[in-house]
Amino acid sequence: MKIPALVAALLITFAHPVAFAAEADAEILYLLEFVENSGCDFERNGTVHDSADAADHLRLKYRRGGKYASNADQFIDRLASESSWTGKKYTVTCDGTQQLSGEWLHQALDDYRQRETP
Structure with missing residues (x-):
């Protein structure tokens, strides 16, 4: 009976980080x-970018x-709040x-989490 308990403990230990990573x-x-x-328009280091360009930039940073x-x-x-080069905060205009x-x-993110929580 000790083997199934060990297997269960290992599954819980190793599955949790995987589930957490998938959620993140x-x-x-x-x-x-x-x-x-x-x-919306995004300003990064004094230059305004459209939402598609902003998303592409954040994907690159990620x-x-x-x-x-x-x-x-x-x-x-x-990654998504300021320039890693200048430290200047990003802004968004909607x-x-x-x-x-x-x-x-x-x-x-808060809105998303509220919708996704049962």
Whole structure:
């Protein structure tokens, strides 16, 4: 009877990080699609970009720096909120209202999590 308990413990131990990673990936992919489909303008280092360009840039940053973001909150805080070159904060303008991209993305993530929680 000790073998099944050991197997169960191993499954729980090793399956949890996989499930966590899958959830983090789903949230980050949601955020990238959210940015791309937003129709908002993004300012990065003084240059305004449309939502498709902004999403492409964030995908590039995630591909290159994903090791610094093991979850969606870290993705926002470490990759999607400011320039890694200049440290200047990114902004987003939607319907004439400008805000920091980090705040905007955290709100989008909170909304997503509320919809996905049973």
